[in-house]
Every structure is written in structure tokens, then in C-alpha cells.
Amino acid sequence: MKKSILFISCEEAHNICDKSQYGEATGWERVKLGIRLCWCKVTRAYTKKNNKLTDVINNSKIDCLDDSELKKIKQSFEKELSN
Amino acid sequence: MAKHKINPNDWIKLYSDYLFNYTITRVSDREIAQDLVSETFLAGLKSMSNFKGEATERTWLVAILKRKIIDHYRKTNSNKGKAEVRMSYSSDSETEGDWLEERVADPYDKTAEDTIENTELGLAIYDCLSKLPEKQAKVFKMKTLLNHETEAICNELNITASNLWVLIHRARTALASCMEENWFKK
Incomplete structure (x- = not known):
């Protein structure tokens, strides 16, 4: 089946929506997503949910250990565990 | 009541980030937070025999961590008592009295409730993660x-x-x- 330039599938729309949460969707991809959002309820619901998750994560100021920090904790723990 | 089991081999993988997030919101210093998490795991290891299995491993580790955080603040505060406190206010007669307004709490500043909610939100995200x-x-x-x-x-x-x-x-x-x-x- 020939792939349309403007009209995209629901899966592709979700993929673009995910990428746009990280600022990695291209301008053209955002245009295609915008067109699909005009008529697809499922994509609209997914986008709303996805945006809400991004907002929640940003508002939470959640923090985590990076690999080197985790390694440091792991090393000192394993040293103690082996004693 | 179902008893929970303890398995220190999985602690780092399962609880490091959760405990770190819990700590960083309370001490606001990455290195101190890492040290406290590390100390918590070591303390947990030493007192494994006290684990009765009535709570989950994570709850038990959080209880140890809470004590570590309190100890950290006790130490910090006892050092603070020795430090000299300096505050400088303008003695300029034109601006006299302004200092009080300048130092009054900003109503738009982050409240304690916001901080608590953000911490709980972070922990809820870790629960889901x-x-x-x-x-x-x-x-x-x-x-x-x-x-x-x-x-x-x-x-x-x-x-x-x-x-x-x-x-x-x-x-x-x-x-x-x-x-x-x-x-x-x-």
C-alpha cells in the first residue's frame, strides 16, 4: 500500500507524539501529527495522556542516580556484602 | 499475615533510585544523599536479623534511611551552633524599615506543602516505574x-x-x- 505524505497511521502518530515529548519530532512530523489530531479521537486521547505524564514528571522534580553514582554505591555495598 | 522476605542482593537494583529520590528532596545535596543511601544499605545489612517481615523490604529500608537523615541533621546542627551568624541590614536612613519587607516570606515562593507533594509525586512515579x-x-x-x-x-x-x-x-x-x-x- 502506498504511504501517504500527509495522512499517518495511529501507531505512527503515537510514535511522533512520544518523540515530541523529548523535543525529537521534526517540524514535518509535528504537522502530520497535527492533521491526525484534527480527526482522530484515539490520537487526541493518547496525546492528552502523554502530555499529562510529561507535566507530572516535570512537576515532580524527580531525581535519580546516574551510572557512576550507582556504581559507587554498588561497589561499597558489594565490598561489605562479601565480608 | 504474609511475611516479607529479605534479599540484599537485589537492594541496589530495586531501591537505590527510590531511596535517593527520597533523600535528595530532604538534604538537597547529591553527595550527601548518596552517602546516606549507601549508609542505609550497609546499616540494613548489619541489622538484617532484626527484619521481622511484617513490612516490605523497602519500607524497612526507608525507616533506616529516615534515622540516617535525622542523624545527619543532628550533626549539621551541632556544627552550626558553633558558627558565627551574621546578618547585615542597611543603616541608610532613607531605606530604614524597608529591610523588614524585603525579608518577609514570599507568598509565591515554594511552600512546604508543595515540596511534600512533589516528593510524594516522585515516589509515586518510582512505584509505577x-x-x-x-x-x-x-x-x-x-x-x-x-x-x-x-x-x-x-x-x-x-x-x-x-x-x-x-x-x-x-x-x-x-x-x-x-x-x-x-x-x-x-
Whole structure:
């Protein structure tokens, strides 16, 4: 089946929506997503949910250990565990 | 009542980030937070025989961590008592009295309630994250929380970019549902 330039599938729309949460969707991809959002309820619901998750994560100021920090904790723990 | 089991071999993998997030919101210093998490694991290891299995491993470790945080502040405060406190106010007669307004609490500043809610929100996200398959959680953490580049994650985990986006999609869908159930509905 020939792939349309403007009209995209629901899966592709979700993929673009995910990428746009990280600022990695291209301008053209955002245009295609915008067109699909005009008529697809499922994509609209997914986008709303996805945006809400991004907002929640940003508002939470959640923090985590990076690999080197985790390694440091792991090393000192394993040293103690082996004693 | 079902008894919980203790398995220190999995502590680092399962609870490091949760405990770190819990600590960093209370001490606001990455190095101190890491030290406290590390000390908590070591203390847990030493007092494993005291674990009765009535609470989960994580709850038990959080209880140890709370004591570590209190100890940390006790030490800090006892050092503070020895320090000299200096405050300088303008003695200029034209601006006399302004200092009081300048130093009054900003109503738009972050309140204690906001901080507590953010901490609880962070812990709720970790709760949901812990329910994801390991690889999904790892990719999500690297991409969303550590802000790593897509290419760097793909190289490190030896996956393609499309694999990464599939994992991200699954993780986000599961997290959004979990947060809806455990955070927004409450």
C-alpha cells in the first residue's frame, strides 16, 4: 500500500507524539501529527495522556542516580556484602 | 499475615533510585544523599536479623534511611551552633524599615506543602516505574530522567532507535495508566 505524505497511521502518530515529548519530532512530523489530531479521537486521547505524564514528571522534580553514582554505591555495598 | 522476605542482593537494583529520590528532596545535596543511601544499605545489612517481615523490604529500608537523615541533621546542627551568624541590614536612613519587607516570606515562593507533594509525586512515579519490565524501566530512566541522547542509549544498550521508541512507548503507556490509578484518582 502506498504511504501517504500527509495522512499517518495511529501507531505512527503515537510514535511522533512520544518523540515530541523529548523535543525529537521534526517540524514535518509535528504537522502530520497535527492533521491526525484534527480527526482522530484515539490520537487526541493518547496525546492528552502523554502530555499529562510529561507535566507530572516535570512537576515532580524527580531525581535519580546516574551510572557512576550507582556504581559507587554498588561497589561499597558489594565490598561489605562479601565480608 | 504474609511475611516479607529479605534479599540484599537485589537492594541496589530495586531501591537505590527510590531511596535517593527520597533523600535528595530532604538534604538537597547529591553527595550527601548518596552517602546516606549507601549508609542505609550497609546499616540494613548489619541489622538484617532484626527484619521481622511484617513490612516490605523497602519500607524497612526507608525507616533506616529516615534515622540516617535525622542523624545527619543532628550533626549539621551541632556544627552550626558553633558558627558565627551574621546578618547585615542597611543603616541608610532613607531605606530604614524597608529591610523588614524585603525579608518577609514570599507568598509565591515554594511552600512546604508543595515540596511534600512533589516528593510524594516522585515516589509515586518510582512505584509505577518499579512495576515495569526491567529494560523498559531502564530505557525510560535513561531517556526521561537522565536526559541521555537517543544515540547514546542505543549504543549503550545495543538496540536500534526504533526499538528504543517502542520501549519508550510501552513504558509511557504503562506509566500513564499506573499514575492515573495511583495518583490522580486518589
